[in-house]
Amino acid sequence: MLHLLNGPQTMGNGRAFWACACLVLLAALIYPVFADPYDVGNFAYFLIWVFMALGLCLMWGYGGMLSFGQTFFFGIGGYAYGVLSVDLGSAYGMALGNFALAVLLAGVAAAILGYLMIYGRIGGVFFGIVTLAVTLALAYFLGQTAGPEWAIGKARLNGFNGMQGMSPLSLPWFGGDIDLEETPLYYFVLVLLVGTYLALRMLVNARFGNVLVALREDPQRTELLGYDVRRFQFGAFVIGSMLAAVSGVLYTAWGQFITPASIGLPAAAMPIVWVAFSGRSDLTAVLVGTFVLLAAFQTLTIYSEQAALILMGVILIVTVMFVPHGCFVGLGRIAAWLPRRGRTVRRPSAEVG
Amino acid sequence: MFADLFAYFYQFADVFAFLVLSAAGLAVIFGMMGIINMAHGEFIMCGAYATTFAYHAGLPLPLAQACGAIVAGVIGIILEAVLIRPFYSRPLDSLLITWGLSLVVTQGTLIVLGSSMPGIGTPSGGFHIGEYGFSTYRMILFAAALCVLGFIYLLFKRTRFGVHARATMQNAGMAQALGVRRNRIYALTFGVGAALAGLCGALYAPTMTLIPTMGATFIVESFVTVVVGGANVLLGTAPAAVALAITRTALNGLYGQVFGQIGLLLAVVLIIRVLPEGFSGWLAKRAS
Amino acid sequence: MKRRSLLSGVAALPLFSIVGRHSALGADPIKIGLLEDISGDLAMMGLPKLHGSLLAVEEINGKGGIMGREIKLTHLDPQGDNARYQEFARRLLQRDKVDVLIGGITSASREAIRPIVDRMNALYFYTNQYEGGVCDGNMISVGAVPEQQLSTLIPWMVEKYGKRVYTIAADYNFGHLSAEWGRTILKPLNGQIVGEEFIPLGVSQFAQTIQNIQNAKPDWLYMLNVGAAQDSFFEQASAAGLHLPMGSPIKIMLGFEHKRFAPPALENMHASANWFEELDTPAANDFKKRWHAKYPKEPYINDMGYNAYVALYMYKMLVEGAKSTKKDAIRKVIDKGGACIDAPEGEICIDPKSQHTSHHMRLISVDAQHHVHVDKDFGTIQPYWLGQVGCDLTKFDPKEQFSPDHLPKKM
Known part of the structure; x- marks a missing residue:
């Protein structure tokens, strides 16, 4: 199994890469010892969004399906967690149960939507627009649930003002649950992220990933080779969407709050921007790139007042003009090219129409 | 009876005009050229602002509106040369570029021109049929939408430029080998798309609040219409707009605007599910 | 590793903050955190709010601050994004350790901030008119309610x-x-x-x-x-x-539609307002003069901007009454009743039961040329509804938003 961590579908297979990765992880693990609790919490907050980006990377970068629907599943996950948390409570590890249930629910929704689209042979821009339409419809729908009649059990959806009253995630522990906030939340998200990242690496380097990349490059040829393309697309879509729901649950639990604005535009475009900026064809690039971009945008917003949005726009334009294939895929290639040692794997072109 | 029928038609015409006018520019830039233009709304805003400036400077409204379209078109041509041209082979990167552009433009407008602009005022004039009052200007918008559809069709089907443009979009290398000046065609086509977007802003400027983010109200409808129309925009945009306008008008009338909005989006999902190639793919299949 | 260097880079940058003119005031400054949208869709509303706060800080600092302590205002721009409101409310409270948080435009942004303020047991001023009903001891509402x-x-x-x-x-x-x-x-x-x-x-x-x-x-x-x-x-x-x-309840004095649209689009519009720029009293005129001297290009001083200005004077009055910036001490001042200030609209007071503000209400209308007329003066009106239906923050703090179809349980 573990040999699948390295393979042709991921950058950074050499010993140097893994040494660096271990160092980064170590640094991340001891970071809270040195840092202000606020910074640790903020750090955790950035990591929360990375799951959604990794999901999109899998379906778009590897599978060639541009989905505008990440926030659709983000919203389903978040609202489901809210409703479950209010109605079922969160004592005795129930919070984690709600987490799992919410993600599962999003998985079911993804299976239905994915079945309709992928088995209906919807592809290309049509895929993007259908996912966008469903996403916006959900946002509009939730926006008009202000009245008291829109409640599931005790949980009021509360329209545009957003749902409240859910509890943070908590771990069952002897002598009382531990609320996952600040540093505990940080460690929880970090562990979850590392696990997800490694699992995704194994997935894309296994047969599944190879077929996925093949069909991204040429669906017809892959089909003629005897693969049922749709099954692989379907799998990637469901997994990717469930990762968006993980982000949704974590976000809702982090701020004990979610609104339809997290689902509709411009929120729906954000994952695409992160992934495209980082370089959609590689998991590591998306992981690092999303984190850096989130931190950079927040920092810009804090320190530059009204100029922030302009600077963000300029950064995007400049990056795309000078670093094709995404910022961090570009950096990764330079890093792989510099030492000229270890294994250099010729990667297939990442151009997808 | 007649009054009611006309009222229905008026509602349909209003939604139809909105869909066609907001989609026209995008149909050229996204539908033909394949550029996912996230800054479409900003071209519309640009047209509206230019119109307002020209009007306040003393030009009569129709001339001011022409100015709006031309200004947006010229800006489009410049931006094409500077920003868009390297990305024809990488259409997805154009998404990031134009998104970045839209951030810069909206925020830049906010900082330079302030958070809102004094409006123009809709040209007065209305008429009554039965007990309903109607605004003449909305009918002008409907007529303009029909003209725009006709203009796009004639431009790309009947003129030399149009033939060159379509050839270039299909196979740029081949077209160039046959003597078409590729870069000029790209620039002009993009300019036409930007000008059409600007025209949309110019036409709606007298009826709307002018703020830097005003383009956002058009963006969903425009993308949806173009995509439902399918790959061949000359064939697909009109039937797509008709179908979506009928859906929306009916739902607006029966259940209110909320369900009109949600229904429009669900109709898009349904249409694409049934016609995975959009309207133009379906029409082409029936024709052959 | 990249992450580490990035974050330490953040810490090294100077914090953007707005400090009134440097004066020889003693003691530590009083830190005030402000969240107003000055980018994006809501910038039109957010800019006058920011201006109102800055003007009030400048005036207060110029006259010796609050109990001799200078006000240090830190403003962050959430760009109309609820998630940014959450990030920045945490940042201001946890990292900058502000004494009070002010701001938010939409009700959604207020609701995004409230769980954070409640968990950290901080004090928060919401400065807009809104749909009413928030019964929360951590929040003071300055705007008018239904x-x-x-x-x-x-x-x-x-x-x-x-x-x-x-x-x-x-x-x-x-x-x-x-x-x-x-x-x-x-x-x-x-x-x-x-x-x-x-x-x-x-x-x-x-x-x-x-x-x-x-x-x-x-x-x-x-x-x-x-x-x-x-x-x-x-x-x-x-x-x-x-x-x-x-x-x-929101046209004219809030959105200044009569200034933005060409006449006669707003003809025959009526509103009930605690503040509008056309208000013609000596106190109001003096206030307008000071505002326009500092912001000559302001298109309109709307009620949100006015409320934001008033909120700082209210905070000043409360801190001076409590002789402390602690939330509990400040709430004791409110509980006693008579927490009032002389605002440009007239005298306004904080209601102890709901922590909402009384206002001098006037009925205004717009004519065909978009001139504003005052049709009726209602005098001072209390924010009585929450108290009537059973919200009494002096006794119990439910931290909830109530409405006619969602009333507090009778005790």
């Missing part, structure tokens, strides 16, 4: 124009709750809702709505439309020859 705006506006409109009312409301909490308030107030007046329509935010086309109104033949329109896109209604209605009287 019992101040709607219980004055609606009976007046019914008396002057008639009982048939058509409601046009934005399809979110503010719209729904204000529409419900309208129904509640109209019932004893024998008023009749002949039509009620909820419009999704961002919709800018109103041909269908205008036709529905023509069908229903109301005496006047109860306008609860929100945002720049929905404001397009006025142009379109005017062009279609719909010239009905209109009443609204």
Whole structure:
């Protein structure tokens, strides 16, 4: 199994890469010892969004399906967690149960939507627009649930003002649950992220990933080779969407709050921007790139007042003009090219129409 | 009876005009050229602002509106040369570029021109049929939408430029080998798309609040219409707009605007599910 | 590793903050955190709010600060994004350790901030008029609420124009709750809702709505439309020859539509306001003069900007009364009653039960040339509704938002 961590579908297979990765992880693990609790919490907050980006990377970068629907599943996950948390409570590890249930629910929704689209042979821009339409419809729908009649059990959806009253995630522990906030939340998200990242690496380097990349490059040829393309697309879509729901649950639990604005535009475009900026064809690039971009945008917003949005726009334009294939895929290639040692794997072109 | 029928038609015409006018520019830039233009709304805003400036400077409204379209078109041509041209082979990167552009433009407008602009005022004039009052200007918008559809069709089907443009979009290398000046065609086509977007802003400027983010109200409808129309925009945009306008008008009338909005989006999902190639793919299949 | 270096880079940058002119004030400064949108869709509302706060800070610091302590104002721009509101509320409270948090425009942004403020047991000023009903000991509301705006506006409109009312409301909490308030107030007046329509935010086309109104033949329109896109209604209605009287709790003094639209789109619009720039009293004129001296290009001093200005003086009064910036000490001052200041509109006080503010309300209207007239002076009106239905923060703090269909449990 573990040999699948390295393979042709991921950058950074050499010993140097893994040494660096271990160092980064170590640094991340001891970071809270040195840092202000606020910074640790903020750090955790950035990591929360990375799951959604990794999901999109899998379906778009590897599978060639541009989905505008990440926030659709983000919203389903978040609202489901809210409703479950209010109605079922969160004592005795129930919070984690709600987490799992919410993600599962999003998985079911993804299976239905994915079945309709992928088995209906919807592809290309049509895929993007259908996912966008469903996403916006959900946002509009939730926006008009202000009245008291829109409640599931005790949980009021509360329209545009957003749902409240859910509890943070908590771990069952002897002598009382531990609320996952600040540093505990940080460690929880970090562990979850590392696990997800490694699992995704194994997935894309296994047969599944190879077929996925093949069909991204040429669906017809892959089909003629005897693969049922749709099954692989379907799998990637469901997994990717469930990762968006993980982000949704974590976000809702982090701020004990979610609104339809997290689902509709411009929120729906954000994952695409992160992934495209980082370089959609590689998991590591998306992981690092999303984190850096989130931190950079927040920092810009804090320190530059009204100029922030302009600077963000300029950064995007400049990056795309000078670093094709995404910022961090570009950096990764330079890093792989510099030492000229270890294994250099010729990667297939990442151009997808 | 007649009054009611006309009222229905008026509602349909209003939604139809909105869909066609907001989609026209995008149909050229996204539908033909394949550029996912996230800054479409900003071209519309640009047209509206230019119109307002020209009007306040003393030009009569129709001339001011022409100015709006031309200004947006010229800006489009410049931006094409500077920003868009390297990305024809990488259409997805154009998404990031134009998104970045839209951030810069909206925020830049906010900082330079302030958070809102004094409006123009809709040209007065209305008429009554039965007990309903109607605004003449909305009918002008409907007529303009029909003209725009006709203009796009004639431009790309009947003129030399149009033939060159379509050839270039299909196979740029081949077209160039046959003597078409590729870069000029790209620039002009993009300019036409930007000008059409600007025209949309110019036409709606007298009826709307002018703020830097005003383009956002058009963006969903425009993308949806173009995509439902399918790959061949000359064939697909009109039937797509008709179908979506009928859906929306009916739902607006029966259940209110909320369900009109949600229904429009669900109709898009349904249409694409049934016609995975959009309207133009379906029409082409029936024709052959 | 990249992460580490990035974060330490952040720490090294100087914090953007706005400090009043440097004076020789003693002791530590009082830190105030401000969250106002000055980018994105809501910038039009957020800019006057920021200006109001800056003006008040400059004035207070110029006169020796609060108890001799200078105010240090830190403003962050959430860009109209609820998630940014959450990030920045945490940042201001946890990292910058501000003594009080002020700001937020939409009700959604207020609700995004509130769970954070409550968990950290901080003090928060919400400075907008809103749909009312928040009973939360950590929050002080400075803007006007429905019992101040709607219980004055609606009976007046019914008396002057008639009982048939058509409601046009934005399809979110503010719209729904204000529409419900309208129904509640109209019932004893024998008023009749002949039509009620909820419009999704961002919709800018109103041909269908205008036709529905023509069908229903109301005496006047109860306008609860929100945002720049929905404001397009006025142009379109005017062009279609719909010239009905209109009443609204948010037009004129808040969105200054009469300045933004060409006349006569806003003709016959009425509103009930605690502040509007055309208010002509010596105190108001003096205030306007100071504002325009500092911000000569301000298109309009709206009630949000005014409330933001007033909020700082209110905070100053509370801190000086409590001789402390601690939340509990400040709440004791409010509990005693008589927590009042002389604002440009007149004297206003914080109600101990709900921690909302009393206001001097006036009915204003706009004519065909878009001039504003004062039609009636209602005097000072208390924010009584929450207290009536059982919210009493001096005894119990539910930290909830109530509405006529969601009342507190009787104790």
